[in-house]
Amino acid sequence: MTGEHLRIEVSNLTKRFGAVTAVEDLSFTVEQGMITGFLGPNGAGKTTTMRMIIGHVAPTSGTATIGGRRYGDIPCPSATVGAVFDAAAFHPRHSARDHLLVYAAMGGYPASRVAELLGLLGLAGAADRKTRGFSTGMRQRLNLATALLGDPRVLLLDEPGNGLDPEGMSWLRSFLRHLADEGRTILISSHALGEVQQIVDDVVVIRQGRLVASGRLSELAGSAPPVLVRSPDAAVLARTLMENPPEGVAAPRVEPVQPGELRVHGLDAPQIAELAAAHRLRVHGLVTENASLEQLFLDLTTSDLTVEERGSAR
Template identity: 70%
Template sequence: MTGDHLPIEASGLTKRYGDVTAVRDLTFTVRPGAVTGFLGPNGAGKTTTLRMLTGLVTPTSGTATIGGQPYGRLAQPSRTVGAVFDGNAFHPGHTARDHLGLYAAMAGCPDSRVAELLDLLGLAHAADRRTRGFSTGMRQRLSLATALLGDPRVLLLDEPSNGLDPEGMSWLRGLLRRLADEGRTVLVSSHVLHEVQQVVDDVVVIRRGELVAAGPWSRLTGPPTVLVTSPDADPLASALTAAAGSVEAAGPGRLRVRGLDAPRVADLAADHRLRIHELVTETTSLEQLFLDLTTDPAEAR
C-alpha cells in the first residue's frame, strides 16, 4: 500500500436515529498528506460521521468512501484504515505487548511491528504492564499503536487528545505531522480547539450535524493583519496607504494594516524616518473562528 494516496470523501452523508438527525447531508473531502481537523461542539455529529466512514454505522442516505471505495469494499480494510475511537477496550489482564501481539496476528503483521510501535508510541517502558493499570493517556497511546499496526494510509482519530497531558499533546501533534508528511490521510476530531490548532492544515467544521465550513485553515482565517503603534501614526498611515496597504485606525496612535506584512511595515516606516513603538502580527485563532462558525445567531441573542 505504500505510496498510495487515499482521499476520504463524504457525499450527502445523513444519519437519522428516530427523530434525531445526527448528521445531515454532509459533503466534504479530506486530502492525503495533510492533517485535517474535524471540529464541532459536543453532539455535533463527529463520532457518528467517523463511524459511518469506517462502516460501523450505516448511513440513512449518502455515501462515504476511502480512496473511492466504501470501507466494506476495501480489499484490506484494517491495513488501509487505522481508527481510534473513544473507549477502545483492552483486556485488563493483557499487557500492552500481549494486546498488540494479538492484533498483529489478526491483521497478519509481523511480530517485529509490535516492538516498533511500542517504541514509536512511547510505551516501551510499559510494554509488560497489564493494561488494567494504564492511565487514560497510556490507553490513548495503546489505541493509536493498535490503529497503526497495519501501517495504514488513512487514519481516523476520534478525540485522540483526550486524557493526554501537555507533553503528550505535543508528542501527538508531532506524530500527526509525521504521519501526514508521509502522505497519509489524517482526520482527527476534536472539540478542544487549541489542542489541534497548531497542527491542522485543513478543517471540516460541523454544527448540529451540518457542514459549516471546510477547507485549508489559512484560507478560512484569511491573511494576517498587522497592528502598529506609532507616535507618527498619521504620516505612517499615508506612507502605508501609498504602498498599497489598507489602513484603519485602531485607537489613539494605533493602526490596523492589511495587505502588508510586519517587515514591510517596519521597512516603510524606516524609509520615511517614522517611529514605531510596537508591531504585532494578528492571526485569527481557530478558537475564534470556531466560535464564529458554530455559534447560532438565534441562540446568541
C-alpha cells in the same frame, strides 16, 4: 492500495436515528499528506461521521469513500485505514503487549510489529503492565499503536489528545506531523482547539450535523490577520497608514490598543514597515496576530452565518 491517492471523500452524507438527524447532507474532502481538524460542539455528529467513513455505522443516504472505495470494499482494510475512537476499551487483564499481539494476529501482522510500535509509541517500559492500571494518556497511546499495526496510509483519530499532558501533546503533534509528511491522510476530531491549531493544515467545522465551513484556517478566518504595531510615533503612523496605503490596496483599519501601540487590519507587516520607513516614522515592534482557531470555532458554531455569509456581511 499502496501508491493510490488515498483522499477521504464524504458526499451528501446523512444519518438518521429514528426521528433524530445526527448528520445531514454533509460533504467534505480530506487530502493526502494533510492533517485535517474535524471540529464541532459535543453532539455535532463528528464521531457518527467518522464511524460512517469506516463502515461502523450505515448512512441513511450519501457516500463516504477512501481512495474512491467504500471501506468495506478495501482489501485488508486495516492495512489501509487505522482508526482510534475515544471510547475504545481494553481487556483489563491484558497487558499492552497482549492487546497488540491479539490484534496483530487478527490482522495477520508479525509479532515484530508489536515490539516496534511499543517503542515508537513510548510504551516499551509499560509493555507488560495490565491495561486496567493505564492512565488515560497511556490508553490513548495504546489506541494509536493498535491503529498503526497495519502501517495504514489513512488515519481517523477521534480526540487523540484526550488525557495527554503537555509533554504528551507535544509528542503527539510531532508524531502526527511526521506521519503526514510521509504522505498519510489524517483526520482528527478534537475539542482542544488550541492544540489542534498547532497540528492541523485544514479544518472542517460542523454544527448540528451540517457543514458550517471547510478549508485552510487562514482562509476561513477571512482577510490577512491583523498586525500589532509598537511605535513612539503611533498617532502619526496611524494617519499615515490610512492616508497612504500601497497602490491597489484599500485603506487599512487602524485601532489604538494603548499608548504607543496600534492594531492594523488590511496591511501585512512588510507593508507597514515600508510605509513607516518612507515617512521616517519609528517602529519598535511588528507582530502578526495569527488567526485564533478557538475564536473562529466559537464564531462558526454560535452564529447563524456560514463563513461565506460572514464574509459578505463585512
